[in-house]
Amino acid sequence: MKIQFTISLFLFVHAVSWTNAQNKRMFFGSISTSHAKPELFNDISFGNMDLLSANLKYSKDQSLQKITFSPLKLMKKSNLLNDTRLNFTQKDGISTFGIAFGLDNTNPFNTLGHVKKIFNEKIPNNIPSKPVQGAAESDVDYAERLKVYAKQLAWIQIPYMEAMAKKSVSFLIGYNISLFELIGGDPVKNSDSLVSNKYSVKSHNFSADFNYGFNKDFGVSLGAAYIKKRQSAVEDQKMIDYIGYNVGISWRAICLKDGDELKNDDDYLKSFFIPSIVIGCSYEYQKANGDSKYFENGIAYQHVITPYLDFKISPKNQFRLGVPIKRYDSVNKTQVGLGPFIQYSLSLSDTN
């Protein structure tokens, strides 16, 4: 009897149970880079700096389920490791687990006073306190006065939120390990008399990412990756070095709410969420080095350009339509392909 150990990652998202209180602000995540690596490196991406984000992606040749998480943000003490990220991904049967250390300047607890400076600059010193009911004032009149006061109090946070979205910076340095579906058990020989489940580790992945938000409407991202990867778990497979990088831009092209309508929107005031359509584009590149016999699918170079549209309807309802245009340079031929995909994203934003 053959014994085999398999690894499978089940990611389950119960969106219906999320409450408003969990949809916290997304200064940086609201515009840029949450999925700056849509195709080649999406398995090792750590996403943005939100508390939790879940991604489900389906395309004609790839399926991906992914959760990235900042568990230390749940701790009651602030510390420098607040922005540590964990990654759990399953992509085409390969499970990937990773950890990244980073910094986000919109987090008040781990920066050099960026948040404090904006707070002091943008929040006036002479905000009136909540009024006391006058001796001759009726309950109805007082309630009306409080309603006006509450609105004014909510609006003072808008310049602060907009200032936070300007010059927002985050970076992450991370490591991921990818495992084959079979991670152990009795050796199984294939038709070439080679052990087909010799290895459990498919790849070691090192990555660095940098994201910059110019303002609430425009952001860019840069990333680099060094990957040691083998094509399959068969015993004669060697690990090959891959070098890659990615560049992405996002622009909020259409705001679905504006002016007074936006100023009175609860999602906007509580989470800085702007219902909008974002246009973006990313470029990913990967090059294999070494013996071409061991290149994954024989591919030496890969270029992927992905123009996409992000539909941000509400914090709980966001999805992306993208069209990756791929060019593969393999050992003896070049191919260009097109692979439309749809990606549904859910984010629970940063608990600082």
Add this chain to the structure above:
Amino acid sequence: MRLKLFQKIKVTDKLLEDKIVSTLGQRQVYFVLKWTKDAPLLLYQLHYKVGSTTKDGLNGQAIKDTDGDISILLGSFNPGDSIKISFGVKPFSDIPQALVTIPQTNPIQVIGRSPENDSKSLDSFVDWEDNLTVTVK
């Protein structure tokens, strides 16, 4: 300049002795808000009511701060006085821990607390408002 401090008084005056004893018997009551240091926050409401009069402990102006600690003297009260306190806080980031205590002097002790156990975690821009009634001891 005439300062009250140097005004002549009759040390044998019975009324003065009564006043001194009465003052010594009073308790100073404070409102103390503590939260995770460096988190930006606005204390926009501090109403307290003794008898039928409601007063504004902030004297008309909200306090913005990132220090993690605000203490405000509500006044001097007599043992047995009941004070109803209402406060409101707006956090400008998520705040892992926040806590309100109402301490008094003479004897020093905490006579009120919100939340009653542990501390409260605040979400960005979600106001925290609460009422508590304390009895001076």
